[in-house]
Amino acid sequence: MALGGLLVIVSVLAYAYGAVQLGDRVQVLAVARPVAAGQAITAADLKQVSAARDSGVPLVPATDAAQVLGRTAVVPLVAGTLLTPSLVGDAAFPPAGKVTASVALKPGQYPQGLAAGARVLVYVSAAAPGGTEPAAGSSTAGGAVPARVPAVVLGVDLGGDGQGATVVTVLLDASDAPRLAAAPAGGVVLMQTSPGGN
Known part of the structure; x- marks a missing residue:
């Protein structure tokens, strides 16, 4: 009992x-x-x-x-x-203050397994003086620190541009768009961050 x-x-x-x-x-x-x-x-x-x-x-x-x-x-x-x-x-896309951009990236310029929805930091190298590309093996022009742009991946096209590059489409602040557009070929690197952005 x-x-x-x-x-x-x-x-x-x-x-x-x-x-x-x-x-x-x-x-x-x-x-x-x-x-x-x-x-x-x-x-x-x-x-x-x-x-x-x-x-x-x-x-x-x-x-x-x-x-x-x-x-x-x-x-x-x-x-x-x-x-x-x-x-x-709202129904409009991209949201106010945001733009979408696509970049062609070679292996090593983005993490393997990158997928839509991932938060990334886009490191953008400045063009060398005179508009030339950075020297081979150099990630920056004149030793300058690359700009760091937060973004969200909208899509990853593994078929890419037909020349061996993968095309990644991102959503980023409109104020950062000119910096990304002015990046030289090979001057963009994506690094995936945690969901909180760290």
Whole structure:
């Protein structure tokens, strides 16, 4: 009887603990299938999931689905991603203050396995004086430090430009576009960063 009473007490405590934990969870929106940057979000792209309540992460409640439908993905979204307000934008793409750019890169100028949705730092070398390209084996012109431009990868075309280069399309700040456009051939290197940008 003592053992039976102990089991009852343990069961009650376990139920109470589970109830408390479930009470701290909410129904939020997640991505059900891959969504390309600039693509309008439909009901089929979304699903409801249970997530821990966290005031530091602004997840989109499942009850706000109507406010997300018809808006566009600001960056490529992979299945399973928990939706936050910063991941969706207005119908226009690219968003205000942003531009898209494509660069042809040789092996060694970008990390293997690079895919849409990755956050990268684009290191851009300045052109040498007189508009010439940097000398072979030199990553900068005159020893200058390359500019560092944060960006998000929109697409990776392994077929590339037909000359052995892979074409990577990125979303970046409009203010950084002239720097990237002025980069000499071979003067751009991509390095993938953590989701937080570090």
